[in-house]
Amino acid sequence: MLHLDMDAFFASVEQLTRPTLADRPVLVGGLGPRSVVAGASYQARAFGARSAMPMAQARRLVPHATVLPARFPLYSAVSERVMAVLAEAAPVLEPVSVDEAFLEPPDLAGADAATVHEFGVRLRKAVREATGLPASLGAGSGKQLAKIASELAKPDGLRVIAPDEERAVLDPLPVRALWGVGPVAEQSLRSIDVHTVGQLAAMDLREVTAVLGTAVGTELHRLANGIDDRPVAPRGAAKQVSAETTFDTDLTAMSAVHEAVAKMTAAAHRRLLASGRAARTVTVKVRAADFTTTSRSETSPLPSTDLATLTATAVRLAGSAVPAGGVRLIGVSLAGLTDDPPPALFDPQPPPAPAPLPVVTEPAPEPPRPWRTGDDVHHPDHGHGWVQGAGHGRVTVRFETRSTGPGRAVTFSADDPALTRADPLASLE
16 A cells, blocks of 8 residues: 655645745745645744644744745646556555545555565656656555555655564554544543553553444554555545635624625535536534634525525525624535536525624725735746735736746836736646
């Protein structure tokens, strides 16, 4: 079993397509006060920055880092290249996310560690040739060991765990390293003085199930003993599509809530159409300023792909989900998906008239700047570039792509008509 994991994927793609940033600390994510880090380069991780960390904290740790907004269409395009390489190596592929996957190449059935290592060298080389990016590869007798091996291989390495060294690798690891051990299970095991995988493996199964329950205890005891017969399986179709956003400042007017719900519904709707399916269930999630979360759902007897119908339902649900205080987060999910979208049968009902929340409305925000750091730009003379900084009526653009090497920076008037927004995929050329 092999597990391939692209190293610091989002940040690595940014460094690849913006060569000036190679070997520099890069943080990917939003700039708002509530934004989190979506990706951090290894140069940023050296200072303590990590994915899922509040961006404000990461910027304090790495004040000299370049902070860029995520470019998900670009990451998806690179991911497709990675998965295409892996698909050539194995007929069955199990993507775990855009940057990692399990595979079980038929050529490695019964192979020794040396043969697996040689195969891994060739596979990593093929991924780098196709994408220009580093990848870590792990190999073991099952998914658990392959995943652990790829973690041990990081960054940009290869690790094969042979059968005769499984116990030496597993035993000293913390129990949290096992698949399925979360904070609750970890605390339960700590309460009986079990801290390592080796300690868990040495326990009697009856003791484990008494603490963790029959299903969870049995599975974790098997994994701790290196028994993992889960097959590689292609990912099934998603059960829902969704979109959500956290606001920099709490929403305090119902009109703003309705506008946000409409935007989130539209984003989820785009994913629904891309999947070629229709939805029967609309769910709205609202998180208040005090982090209290409320959800409301409605299921229709007929599936729909009509944006107006889905939006009207979401807006109606939001009316009963919004708390008395401000709104911190709004999410909309579309579920009950079917593979045969029917035509819209009924005209959508208009959303109810917005009613103000019992909170004083905040002043209107300042108009956004025309450019933000990280935007992709095209200029007829200089080609493709990205915004390094903008403000005070000026914008500085560095013109470079993957193939150009580090480019030069040019400053323009922010309203220069020669500057146009560009497709991020052009930076891959």
